[in-house]
Amino acid sequence: MKNLILSLLLLAPALAGAEGFELMGKLDLAGGQYFFENQSGAVNGYGLFDAQLAKSYSSSSGFFISARSAYTGFKQVNELAGGGTLFQQSLDNSLGFKWIKRYEGGYSLKPRAGIKNQLFRETKDEKWGKGLYDFNRYEGGLTLERKTRLGLSTPWIYQLSWDVYYTRYARFKTLASQYGQEIAAPNPGSRTLDTITNQFSYDSEFDLPGFLKADVFVALSMIGYQDQKVINSEGRYLSSKRSDSYQALNLALSKRYNDIDILGGVRPVMGLSFGVSNLFSNQNHLDTDPAHLKYIRGYYDYWEARMGPSAQFTCVGTGFVTRLSYEFAIRRYGNRLSQKGDGSYTSSRLGQYSGSFTAEAVYPVYRSIDVKLQGNWATSRSNNRYEQVYRYNYESAMYFAGLEWRF
Amino acid sequence: MKYFLLLAALVFFAQPADAAVPRGIMLVPSGNVEARPDAASDWTRVRGRTRIAVGSEVRTGKNSKAGVFFSDGSRFLLGNNSVFAVEDTSKKKAGFKLKLGRLKAIVSGFFASRFVVRTPAAVCAVRGTEFDLEVGEDGNTGMNVTEGLVEVNDSKGAMAVVSSEEKIHIGMDGMSKPESMSLTDENIGQAARPMAVYRDSARERTRTMLEEMRNRELKANESQLGKDSIDAFGRRVRLEEYLLRPTDKEFQLLFLSRRAEQDRLDWGQLTERFNSKIPDDISEVGKIISGMYFSRTAPANWLTYFEVYLTNTVDSIKETIDFSAPERINFKGFTGGVTDDFRYYPGTIDYRQILSGPGVAALASAGSLTGTGLTSLASDERVQFRQVQDYGSTNASRFTWTQKVVNAYGILTDMYQVTMAPSLTAEVDAGGIPTLYNADIEPPAVISYPSGPGMADYMVASTYADGSTVSSRKLLVSNEGEILNMAGNPNSNTFLAEGSFNLEMVIDSNLFQGRNIDVLFAPEILTQKKDATATADTFPID
Numbered sequence: 001m002k003n004l005i006l007s008l009l010l011l012a013p014a015l016a017g018a019e020g021f022e023l024m025g026k027l028d029l030a031g032g033q034y035f036f037e038n039q040s041g042a043v044n045g046y047g048l049f050d051a052q053l054a055k056s057y058s059s060s061s062g063f064f065i066s067a068r069s070a071y072t073g074f075k076q077v078n079e080l081a082g083g084g085t086l087f088q089q090s091l092d093n094s095l096g097f098k099w100i101k102r103y104e105g106g107y108s109l110k111p112r113a114g115i116k117n118q119l120f121r122e123t124k125d126e127k128w129g130k131g132l133y134d135f136n137r138y139e140g141g142l143t144l145e146r147k148t149r150l151g152l153s154t155p156w157i158y159q160l161s162w163d164v165y166y167t168r169y170a171r172f173k174t175l176a177s178q179y180g181q182e183i184a185a186p187n188p189g190s191r192t193l194d195t196i197t198n199q200f201s202y203d204s205e206f207d208l209p210g211f212l213k214a215d216v217f218v219a220l221s222m223i224g225y226q227d228q229k230v231i232n233s234e235g236r237y238l239s240s241k242r243s244d245s246y247q248a249l250n251l252a253l254s255k256r257y258n259d260i261d262i263l264g265g266v267r268p269v270m271g272l273s274f275g276v277s278n279l280f281s282n283q284n285h286l287d288t289d290p291a292h293l294k295y296i297r298g299y300y301d302y303w304e305a306r307m308g309p310s311a312q313f314t315c316v317g318t319g320f321v322t323r324l325s326y327e328f329a330i331r332r333y334g335n336r337l338s339q340k341g342d343g344s345y346t347s348s349r350l351g352q353y354s355g356s357f358t359a360e361a362v363y364p365v366y367r368s369i370d371v372k373l374q375g376n377w378a379t380s381r382s383n384n385r386y387e388q389v390y391r392y393n394y395e396s397a398m399y400f401a402g403l404e405w406r407f
Numbered sequence: 408m409k410y411f412l413l414l415a416a417l418v419f420f421a422q423p424a425d426a427a428v429p430r431g432i433m434l435v436p437s438g439n440v441e442a443r444p445d446a447a448s449d450w451t452r453v454r455g456r457t458r459i460a461v462g463s464e465v466r467t468g469k470n471s472k473a474g475v476f477f478s479d480g481s482r483f484l485l486g487n488n489s490v491f492a493v494e495d496t497s498k499k500k501a502g503f504k505l506k507l508g509r510l511k512a513i514v515s516g517f518f519a520s521r522f523v524v525r526t527p528a529a530v531c532a533v534r535g536t537e538f539d540l541e542v543g544e545d546g547n548t549g550m551n552v553t554e555g556l557v558e559v560n561d562s563k564g565a566m567a568v569v570s571s572e573e574k575i576h577i578g579m580d581g582m583s584k585p586e587s588m589s590l591t592d593e594n595i596g597q598a599a600r601p602m603a604v605y606r607d608s609a610r611e612r613t614r615t616m617l618e619e620m621r622n623r624e625l626k627a628n629e630s631q632l633g634k635d636s637i638d639a640f641g642r643r644v645r646l647e648e649y650l651l652r653p654t655d656k657e658f659q660l661l662f663l664s665r666r667a668e669q670d671r672l673d674w675g676q677l678t679e680r681f682n683s684k685i686p687d688d689i690s691e692v693g694k695i696i697s698g699m700y701f702s703r704t705a706p707a708n709w710l711t712y713f714e715v716y717l718t719n720t721v722d723s724i725k726e727t728i729d730f731s732a733p734e735r736i737n738f739k740g741f742t743g744g745v746t747d748d749f750r751y752y753p754g755t756i757d758y759r760q761i762l763s764g765p766g767v768a769a770l771a772s773a774g775s776l777t778g779t780g781l782t783s784l785a786s787d788e789r790v791q792f793r794q795v796q797d798y799g800s801t802n803a804s805r806f807t808w809t810q811k812v813v814n815a816y817g818i819l820t821d822m823y824q825v826t827m828a829p830s831l832t833a834e835v836d837a838g839g840i841p842t843l844y845n846a847d848i849e850p851p852a853v854i855s856y857p858s859g860p861g862m863a864d865y866m867v868a869s870t871y872a873d874g875s876t877v878s879s880r881k882l883l884v885s886n887e888g889e890i891l892n893m894a895g896n897p898n899s900n901t902f903l904a905e906g907s908f909n910l911e912m913v914i915d916s917n918l919f920q921g922r923n924i925d926v927l928f929a930p931e932i933l934t935q936k937k938d939a940t941a942t943a944d945t946f947p948i949d
Contacts, residue, residue: 024601039887052608054599059590062599066608098607100598106587110607118622123643123888125668132635132643132667133626137618147572152584155556155570159610165618175647175663179672185661186649193625201614207556207568211534219617234687235650235658248617285632288648288660293690300628388908389886390631 023407025051030372030402034075034088037394044073044089046400051407059102066096066114074398089121091128096139106147114139130171135193138166150206158204165197188237192228197221211256221246228283233295235286244300248277254310264317271310271325278303285336292343301334323360329353339386352382352392368406375399431478432493434459438471446492464492467508481522484511486541494525505548510540514555529577532558536602538569539594548577551594554602571603572596630886636927637888639864639911642666644927655684657712658692662928673719673926680712682732699733701750706733709753717912717926722764722919724877731755734798738829755800760792762877766918772817772873779819790819791877802826814848815872822848848872856896858882863891863901863908878915883908884927 028048034041048070056062075088096114103109115138120131141163150156169191177190201219208214225242232238254271278301285299308327314320331352338350356378363371375397382392434442434457441450445462459465459475467473467489475483475491485491489508495501504525514522514536522533527546531538534556541549550557551574560566563581572595575585588595596603629635638644644664651659657680664673685692685708699709713728733751757780767773768787776782779790793811801807805826814820824843850869857880858864868878883891883901891908893901914924 022599022601022604024605052604054601054604056597056599058598059595060598062597064599064604064607096611098611100603100607102590102598104590112611123637123641125642127668130667132645135622139615141614147570147587149573149585152565152582153567155568155573155585157570161614163614163618165615167618167622171667175645175665175672175674176649176661178665179663179674183661183663183674183676184651185663186651188649193629195621195625197618197621199614199617203610203613207534207570209558209566209568211558217613219614221617221621223621234652235689236652246617246621286650288650291693293650293692295688295690389636390627391886 020055020057022054023051024054025049026404026406028372028402028404030400032074032398032400035397036075037396041074041088045071046073046402047071061099061101063097063099066094066098068092068094074400091119093117108143108145108147110143110145112139112141112143132171133169134171135167135169137168140164153209155207156204158202161199161201161203163197163199163201165195165199167193167195167197169193186235186237187229188231189225189227189229189241191226194226195223196226197223213254215250215252217248217250217252219246219248221248225283230282231284231286233284233286233297235288240282242281242283244279244281244283246277246279248275250275259316263315265315267314267316269312269314271312273306273308273310273327275306276304277306289343292339292345294337294345296335296337298335299333300336302331302336303334304329304331319364321360321362323358323362325358327356329355338382338384341385341387343386343388346383348383350382350384352380352384354378354380362404365403370404370406371402372404373399373401432459432463432496433457433476434463434465435474435476436467436471437473438487439468440471440473441466441468459493461493461496464490466490481512481514484513486510489542505540505542507542507544509542511538512540513537526577528562528579529582530560532560534558537571546579550575550577551588551592553594553596554600636886636909637884638666638925638927639882639884639888639890641888642669646927648928650689656681658685658689662926664926664928671719671925673717673924675715675717675926675928678712678714678716679710681708682711683708699730699751699753701738701752702733703748703750705735705751709733717914717924719919719922719924722766722916722922722924723762724914724916724924725759725761725763727759727761729755729757736798736829752798755795755797757796758794759790760877761788762791762875762916762918763788764919764922766916766920770817770918772813775818777818778811778821789813789817791871791875793819798829804828809843812848812850813871813873813875817873817875820848821845858890860896861892861894863893863897865897865899865901867899874917876915876917880913880915882911882913884911885909 026048028046030046031043032046033043050068052064052066054062054064070092072090094114094116096112098110098112101109115136117136119128119134121128122131141161143159143161145157145159147157172193173190174188174192176185176188179185199219199221201217204216206214223244223246228242229237230240230242250273252271252273254269257268257270260266260268281298281300283300285296287294287296306327306329308325310323310325313322333350336350337345338348339345356376358374358376360372360374365371377397379395380393384392387393434453436453440453442453442457442459442463442465443450444460446464450466465473465475465485467485467487469487471487473485475485483491483503486509489510490506491510492504492506494504500523502523502525506527510524512522512524512533514533524531524533524540526540526542526548528548531540531550536555537553538555538557539551539553550559550569552569552571554571557569558566559569559575559577559582561577561582562579565582567575567582567585569575569585572588573585574588576583634646636644636646644666647663649661651661653659657678660677662675679692681695685695695708696710698706709732710730712730714725716723716725731754734754735749736752738750739748759779763785764787767789770789773789774784774786775789776784779793781790784790791813795809796806798806805828808825808827809821810823811819812822821843822845823841825841850871852867852869855866855868856862856864857866863883864880866878866880868876870876885891885908909927911925911927
C-alpha cells in the first residue's frame with residue numbers, strides 16, 4: 001500500500017504534465033505537542049500530503065484520483081483520550097478513485113472506490129505495522145447529484161449517496177479465539193472489530209442571498225460486525241452477530257458579513273452548526289468485575305447532540321486569517337449506568353459532556369505558502385466516577401505549528 | 408506550549424507579505440485598445456503594458472481585446488467592442504463597470520470575495536471565481552458563471568445568487584430565472600475541473616468522517632471495557648475477561664493478558680463453586696458468600712470451592728480453598744459484633760497453594776500427596792503451602808488453625824498450629840494456644856518496595872526450607888503504565904482498594920526456570936480471596 005502511494009506520488013507530476021491532467025493539493029509540515037491533564041507528550045512532527053489528480057474527457061465525463069498521506073507524531077485531541085496513552089504516532093495512507101458522469105438537467109452520477117491504511121504506534125515498544133489498532137479500510141460508493149435552484153434566488157445542490165466501508169483490523173483478534181481451545185474460553189468471535197458499514201446519506205447545500213450558506217446532512221448507517229457475537233445475561237455468546245444502526249442529522253449555517261474597518265479591513269464569517277445523532281445496537285454487556293457483576297442490555301445505545309459556533313476573520317490587507325470555533329456535545333447512553341468511584345452501579349444513565357475550543361491562525365508568507373498555527377483545548381465531564389480503566393473526566397490540549405503549501 | 412505562544416506572537420505581529428496585497432492593475436492590449444485616466448479625459452491608444460488606476464476607462468475596438476491583470480492573480484479579459492471602467496480598488500471593495508461588450512472575469516486571491524461588477528442593468532457581487540459578462544447596446548446584460556458564485560441585483564430590486572455553470576439574463580426591466588448551462592454550451596466547464604474536484608472531495612470527507620468517528624468509537628469502547636492497557640514495564644497489554652458457567656452451581660471468570668511484542672500470554676481464572684444452584688444473575692452470589700459467615704440462620708447455599716489460577720502457559724500457581732458446610736457455633740464474646748448468639752460459620756476452610764511447571768516436575772517431591780489432604784496431584788504439581796482452619800474436628804468446640812509448608816525435602820509438613828475458642832476476642836497471636844511450632848521450616852518472608860518508597864509496588868518473597876522461593880509482587884499502574892505514587896509505603900491492603908489504577912501481579916519462583924507470571928486483573932479478585940480466606944479471628948493469610 002505504502003509503495004503504491006509512493007509510486008503514485010512520484011508519478012503524479014509526470015501525469016500532471018500530461019495532456020488534460022490537473023494536479024492540485026497541499027503539503028503541510030509542522031510540529032506539535034499533546035497535553036493530558038498535567039502531563040505533556042513529547043514535541044514531534046506532523047506531515048500531510050493531500051493531492052488530487054484530475055482528468056476530464058469532456059464536460060460530461062472525467063475522473064480524479066486522490067492520494068493522502070499523513071504522519072502525526074503526537075496525539076490529537078479528537079483521538080481517544082480517556083483510555084489512551086500520552087504517546088501516539090500514526091501514519092495514514094489513502095488512495096481513491098472517482099468517476100464523474102454528468103447529464104443534462106444538472107444531474108451527475110459519481111461512483112467511487114478507495115482504500116485506506118492506518119497505522120498506529122501507541123506504546124514505545126510497538127513497531128510500525130505492528131499496532132494493535134492498525135486497520136485497512138476498503139471503500140466504495142455511488143453518489144447521485146442534482147444541481148438545481150430553490151426559487152429565483154438560491155442555487156441548490158443535493159446529493160444522495162450510498163457508501164460502503166469494509167474495515168479490517170489486521171492484527172486484532174480476540175485472545176479467546178487465539179487461545180480459547182487451550183483454556184476452555186468461550187467463543188466471542190475472532191475479529192470482533194471488523195465491520196461492514198452501509199451508509200445512506202443526503203446532503204443539501206443552499207447558497208442563500210446575503211452571502212449566507214446553509215447545509216443539511218442526514219445519514220443512516222447500518223453497521224454489521226462480521227465476527228462479534230451477541231452476549232446474553234448468562235455470559236453466553238449467541239450465534240447472532242452484533243449489528244448497529246446509526247442516524248445523524250447535521251445543520252450548518254455560515255454568513256459573510258461586511259468588512260470591519262479596522263486593521264486595514266477585516267472580513268468576518270460567522271458560522272453555527274447543530275447536530276443530533278443516535279446509535280442503536282443489539283449488543284449487550286456483562287461486567288465481569290467480581291465485585292459488581294452486571295448485565296446491561298443495549299449497552300452501546302446512545303443519543304448525542306452537538307452545537308458549535310465558529311468565526312473566521314480575514315485581514316484583507318495582509319491575508320492573515322484567524323479561525324475560532326467551539327463545540328459542545330452531550331451524550332446520553334440509553335441503558336449504560338453510571339458508576340460510583342468504587343465501581344458500584346448507580347441507577348442513573350451514563351452521560352458525558354464535552355467541549356472543544358479550537359483557535360487557528362494562518363498567515364501567507366509567500367504566494368501559496370502559509371504559516372499555520374493551531375491550538376485545541378478539550379474538556380470532558382461525566383456523571384461516571386469509576387475511572388479505573390477509562391477516564392471520563394479530563395482536560396486535554398494540543399498545538400501544532402508549521403507551513404502549508406497549496407498547489 | 409511556550410513555543411506555540413512565541414510562534415503565535417511572531418505571526419500576529421508580522422508585517423504584511425508583499426505578494427499578498429494587490430497593489431496595481433496592469434492593462435495588456437491586443438489590437439486596437441484605448442484608455443483614459445478618467446471619463447473627462449481623451450482616449451489614448453494603448454500599445455503595450457500600461458498601469459491603470461481608479462477612474463480609468465478602457466475600450467476595445469473591432470477584432471481587439473485586452474487583459475486587465477491584478478497582482479493577486481485575478482484578471483479580466485475584455486472582448487471586442489467593450490467599454491470597461493475601474494471604479495474602486497480600495498481595501499473594502501473592488502468595483503468595476505462593464506458599460507458595453509464582453510468581459511470574462513477570473514477572480515482569485517484577496518479580491519475573490521469583494522469584486523463588484525456593474526452593468527447598466529445589473530450589479531454583480533462576486534464570491535469567486537470565473538464568469539462571463541456581456542452587455543448590449545441597450546444595456547441588457549447576459550452572464551455565464553463558469554465557476555463560483557455571483558450575487559446579481561437588477562434594477563427592479565430582485566436578487567439572485569448565480570452559481571457555477573448557470574446563466575442569467577438581466578434586462579433593463581429585470582432579471583430572468585437563472586438556468587443551468589447545457590453540457591454542450593461553450594461556457595460549460597470540464598467534468599473534473601479543479602473547483603468541482605475540490606468541492607466533491609470536501610463532501611466525501613464529510614461522509615467518510617462518520618466512519619472515522621466510528622473507528623475511534625470502537626477503540627474507545629475497548630478502552631472503556633478495560634481491554635487495553637500499558638503495564639508497569641511499558642509494555643502494551645491486551646486484556647480480556649469472560650464469565651463462564653460450567654454448571655448451574657458454579658461460575659468462572661477467565662482473564663487473559665497478552666503482550667504481543669513479547670509474544671507472551673499470561674492468563675488466569677477465578678472459580679467459585681457452590682453447594683446448590685446459583686442465580687442466573689451472577690451479581691447475586693455476593694450475598695450467598697456473605698451469608699456463610701456469622702449468619703443467624705442456616706444458609707440455604709454456600710461456597711464449597713474457590714480457586715485462583717495464574718499461569719504464563721508453562722508455569723502456574725494455583726490457590727484453592729475448600730469449604731465445608733456452615734456449622735452452628737456459639738460465638739458469644741467474640742469480637743466483631745457477635746455478643747450473645749449462635750451463628751453459622753464454615754466448619755472447615757482449607758487453603759492450598761500449588762505450584763506447577765517443568766521446574767516443579769523435576770523435583771523429587773513433585774506430585775507428593777503427603778500432608779495435602781488431596782487424593783490426587785499431577786506429576787508436575789506440588790503443594791507448597793497449606794492452611795487449614797477447622798471447628799470441632801481436631802479439638803472439640805474449638806477452632807484449630809494449622810499451617811503446613813514444604814520441609815527441606817519438599818514434603819508438606821506441619822509448621823504451626825493454634826487452638827482457640829470461638830469466644831476469644833483476641834487475635835491468634837495474642838489469645839490462641841500454640842500447640843505446635845517448627846521454626847526450622849518457617850520460610851522467612853522478605854518485604855521490599857522495588858520502585859522505592861512512596862510507590863505502589865510491593866513485593867513479598869519467601870524462601871522455603873528446601874531452597875525453593877516464591878515471590879509475589881503487586882503494582883498499581885495507570886493506563887499509561889505509570890506506577891501510583893502514594894503517601895507512605897504500600898502493604899497488602901493497598902491493592903484491595905478500587906481506584907483509577909490497574910492491578911498488576913507478578914509471581915516468580917526459582918522453580919519457574921527464569922520465567923515469571925505477569926497478569927493484570929481486577930483488584931476485586933484479591934479482595935474476594937482475602938474475604939474467602941479470612942479466618943474466624945480475622946487473621947490474614949497473606
